[in-house]
Amino acid sequence: MDRYLTVDTDWYRQRVSGALICVIAAFLILLVRLYYLQIVEGTEFIRQSQNNWFRVQGIPPERGLIFDRNGVLLVENRPCFNLSIIPRQAKNPKKVVYKLAELLHIAPEPLFARLAEAKGVPSFKPILLKRDVSRDAVAIMEAHKLDLPGIAITVESTRHYIEEKLASHFLGYLSEISPEEFKSGRFPDNRIGDFIGKFGVEKAYEPYFHGKRGKQHVEVNALGQLTRVLKTDEAIPGKNIYLTLDIGLQRTTESLLAGKVGTALAMDPSNGHILAMAGLPAFDPNAFVEGMTYESWNDLASNKFRPLENKAIQGQYPPGSTYKIVTAMAGLKEGVITERTRLFCSGEYRYGNRTFRCWKRNGHGSMNVTDALAQSCDLFFYQVGEKLGVNRLAKYAKACGLGSPTGVDLDMEARGLVPTTAWKLKRMGVPWQGGETLSVAIGQGFNLVTPIQMLNLISTLANGGIRYKPLVVSQIVCSDGSLVKKEMPVPLGEFSASKKTLQIIKKGLIDAVNKPTGTGWIARIPGVFVAGKTGTAQVVRMEEDNDQKPVEAKPLHLRDHAWFIAFAPAEEPTVAVAVLIEHGGHGSKAAAPIAREMIRSYLGRNEGLTIND
Amino acid sequence: MIDRRLLQHFDWILLGFTLVLGGIGILTLYSAATANADITVIKGPVYLKQSYWFALGTGVMILLVLFNYRWLSRLALPIYCLSIGLLVAVLFVGKEVSGSQRWLVLGPVSFQPSELLKISLAIMLARYFSESVTEKGFPLRELWKPLIWTLIPFALIVKQPDLGTSLIVLLIAGSMTIFVKIERRSLLCLTSAGIIGSMVAWFFLKEYQKQRILAFLDPQGDPLGAGYHIIQSKIAVGSGLLLGKGFLKGTQNALSFLPEQHTDFIFSVLAEEWGFLGSSVVVLLCLFMVVWGLSIAVRSKEPFGTILALGLTSMIFWQVLINVAMVLALVPVVGVPLPLISYGGSSMLVTMGAVGILLNISMRRFLFKE
Incomplete structure (x- = not known):
């Protein structure tokens, strides 16, 4: 006699009914939860979705300074103004960039090239147009702010060797971290685009110079603009180094x-x-x-x-x-x-x-x-x-x-x-x-x-x-x-x-x-x-x-x-x-x-x- | 190959559910990917790819309808062994993506053998249980075989590591075992073994997995770290309100606040854009599909069909339940795709395959009249 006759269909029906109850109960929980999140608490979440977006922004640490043996400052950091554009705010980025180039008396082609390179990047993300523009250029842009929607000026710190060419082989230089170095795991605290020591003392003492990256927890609004700083873990500046050099x-x-x-x-x-x-x-x-x-x-x-x-x-x-x-x-x-x-x-x-x-x-x-x-x-x-x-x-x-x-x-x-x-x-x-x-x-x-x-x-x-x-x-x-x-x-x-x-x-x-x-x-x-x-x-x-x-x-x-x-x-x-x-x-x-x-x-x-x- | 009588019994309702859910999936993916260029940049147009997988899945489904499903009972062991073989192969030659080795690459496509295993295991267990099922239930000594068949792939999938899929494997096996009934004493033994096992397992979890569980218990403890997914997903779902923000208008989605928005968290995109109305319709569609699967189990007149239908239905059920519950922050984040809707070829093919077998069981139910 076939095994399947040992249990009859009624028995299966009974088992399936049990399963059915479990299934319905489980889905009911999902529906209640949906109702709770979307209807009961919905207005709170809509507020959060408008204003309460968390982001973490890195704060690059200030690189350590270099002094000679007697405390004479040789290498410092200076502010460097970078020009970016946020396409979404610019509405017509090409027009804005053209206007910008005209105001600053620079060739627009390289700027257009940067724009073209950034194709496919979400439009609320800033695109770097030009690094290290002069203070004069910054002043011009501030004056024409209204003509330049979506243009953002960010300040970062950049290395400055006070007497150019002095002890250059000894001090060394910085350069952008290469993808290989980035992947090597030797620079866990660095990001793509960071400058690291590539030669001389700058390279040999990189771990001391670098310090530790900080973090800023912020809220941004629907346009990705910062609305509130929640918490700041300050960056730890790098160590200052006194050389043996006289x-x-x-x-x-x-x-x-x-x-x-x-x-x-x-x-x-x-x-x-x-x-x-x-x-x-x-x-x-x-x-x-x-x-x-x-x-x-x-x-x-x-x-x-x-x-x-x-x-x-x-x-x-x-x-x-x-x-x-x-x-x-x-x-x-x-x-x-x-x-x-x-x-x-x-x-x-x-x-x-x-x-x-x-x-x-x-x-x-x-x-x-x-x-x-x-x-x-x-x-x-x-x-x-x-x-x-x-x-x-x-x-x-x-x-x-x-x-x-x-x-x-x-x-x-x-x-x-x-x-x-x-x-x-x-x-x-x-x-x-x-x-x-x-x-x-x-x-x-x-x-x-x-x-x-x-x-x-x-x-x-x-x-x-x-x-x-x-x-x-x-x-x-x-x-x-x-x-x-x-x-x-x-x-x-x-x-x-x-x-x-x-x-x-x-x-x-x-x-x-x-x-x-x-x-x-x-x-x-x-x-x-x-x-x-x-x-x-x-x-x-x-x-x-x-x-x-x-x-x-x-x-x-x-x-x-x-x-x-x-x-x-x-x-x-x-x-x-x-x-x-x-x-x-x-x-x-x-x-x-x-x-x-x-x-x-x-x-x-x-x-x-x-x-x- | 298929006679007219079979065609008369074809289960158009199940097919309908499947096609509607698949269509909703492609539409949602279209939104998820258009809003976020990063996904398109990395993967190409995912909604198009998903459409191809859906079409291919339909092919697999039709293929699995053509022959009498009882052949599967005879082929259970070879299919199971093939799946295990592929899982072992993954350990050695699998492609690693963000720390997990889950994919076998065959030319232009990659496939997750762990997905195939879900079906193979269901077939294997259905055959075993259908041959010795009694109203008294299974004693412990008759359960060691299914236990081993389950634990081998479970261990292999945990090793990848893929916590979500290994959990689903356990749940399918568990559902089928409980369905065919086990003696009360054995049930107690197995349950307590399971509890002790999971306590021991905690120590073997990867750090990120522990983080996820802890983050679930207290998401505000680390809102920007491990709790991020949960909070952002809740905001997306909750801000959908009754009617949603509208197709392609989800801001959480658009600003890439949602993690994995085209795979495991696709439901939050859907809930954000279609609101309570849209998302509960999808949940209900899934519920009807599962209930329909159960009815196929009951209507099948022979144990193998019944138990297999239940196993496959439980697979769909658990994935929907865990995925949606995860998106709604009811359970910790585990990587389980939403069947037919989440982006992913393997998942699509296997779900469509399961639907194919269900259709097969459904249309051949009258061949076994007593």
Whole structure:
């Protein structure tokens, strides 16, 4: 017998009746609720629908300010007036925009383009027509308000770099957040259209500068206009940042570099504070927030002197003779030479079937390490390098912080290159040539360093052997003045050389500046002992550059880079400097005077030193 | 294939309800989308797309009328397995939209297998219950099979996560089980298990889901956050008054204050523009449709038809009830579409499919005279 006969239709009818009652009851509840909302409470809701629309508007936080180490304001925020149109209120947006362009004497086409782009956006939403119009334009629009229905002027805060181009590589710039950055989750408090730090300190300290977005809960009416502010969660302004920069020294340094391509920087040897970091050519960071045209961006990006590059940390150059400090340190520590070792310079050194020359063609004669540093004798260091071998030399170079980033809190720092036999085999697939060691020992060849690495090297030598992380910020302070964070010196390592070894090298550097035979004689300052080392980094490899033409006669791109690294006062150093002039020719002529004036300026103002020429 | 006798018994009334509700849906969508350009920008003209789905749904409906529905009883297991297979596939290759992985993409169209499952499960359960139904009711030991068949897809849908659809799945299974009667003791056991289960489930809910429930209990606690949907929906519905603001004139709708106005909250657009009169007509139409479905269940002369008709009707009933109750702020916000009216291809096809099967059961009721 079929299963379905086990229960009869009446039983089902009874079950369905039960279901029917439930269904009707449920729908009755819906109808009663509808009646309640629409008829009983309806007038209240219609009032709310007219007036009581909630919206949340974001309040962008004020970006933190930037001061120099002494509290001089460098970067502030200024009001920026933006022009928008609300099509619904404008009735005839095209006509209004045309009128607006006429009043402001600007071309209407770009404004029409903005309108066209916004097609499909609900008509009560404002469309941005023009960013950052002048106060005069605002005044004109206020006066013609009635002729310009639907035009709205909103104020927002925008970044302002007070002295354009001053310390631009160091400060960096802002730019609109990219869709990739927005999606990355690293900027949870930002919206599309926000400006964030993209370079320099602005980028490195973005989390501090940004602060926290506020919220305003508002009611808007049927036209989307604000009628009442319900609740405001104020935005928390970003933190103010005091740099390590001494803006006086920075300004001096930039004026000293004027007309050249290169970089000059200064550091406090006692704690790693960067006192100046100038690079030329520079750029105006204001241009990035004001909106750059494609052409001006292209000019910046394709300029062969690379104005957007911070040469102090991104530029990689052969160190030239400044590297002899490393070779001397390695030689003394490894015992291949002593303080008293004398080597003879005849002007020419035979290695295998090659001849290596000293820069002084007829030779220096008999030299000890101090003389060799002071007079930058190549032959002395060829021999030291030959005895050390490239790998032992590399060990000391690395211990001095070369070949790896210094860790300075700025973007895109280059690491430089300390060559070893293993590196060459891996990189080029051919074994190391003995002669290459000789080139490396005097800072030519494969060696590459960044100016900040050399600054750190000379600064370490100045303070007696402690290598600090270069600091760009001294303290971070809340907008109410309370201290958030004080950047403390960060020791990265210590020279393994003994105090005595360092003394020997220091003596060489003092002689280099203070003895007429020294290569840095031009950098001397009466009344202060300056210690320094010149360097001439060959752009063209030595063998190829056999003509003896004076520097000025060579085409610019073949001229050597000029180095000078120094510290002062030699006994109790308070400032270390590094100068690199691209294609400047000899370090002694192009770079040393700049270093001298930087030191003079810094000591003159900070140490109260009276320096008479 | 269809003889004249069958055609004489064709259920024109059910078809009529379906077409009227579908038409109202397209009209409302037209308003929802025209008022808010954002939707059109993102999805294209939704009312047109919905019309295509409606036409396609009508095709599915006709297809499901052509053969004797009792074939479904034999095909129950394969259909069920296919649905489960698709649900599993969604877990691996499904398209993710705003945090939920619910869609299978086949060329230009995407489909939610969870919608299909509702019908497959109803068929599966109808077959099982119709084979062993007694007036005494089912004891617990005979219920473990339907329980497993329900819990497998339930878990898969919760995993997506799609709280609304998984809830509907439970409600369909529950309605059918209670309809075929279970022993009092078993009922108590299952009810208490359900209560404990939901308490445990609270800890597994996603943060946004908890927020919605808390917001329902106290919408003013966070009027701009989780409570926003509820408040805005109430304002839209309430401001419709007796006659409504008129077609295309809903301001809540126009100013995009309504969330999900073309899908889950379509009823608030309707209530705002057509007022109490219009919205209660729609509610009553839905009620008549459900009542009609129940009458089909009674008039079918064999258990499989009766129980299946009840299952499919319960599906429509629960969706209407939960959706409208949610829009009217009677229950927390759960994503359940309003059948035939909310925008959504899968939902449309499956509802039309269910109507097709109901029509099938209805017109073949005289083939089983005792």
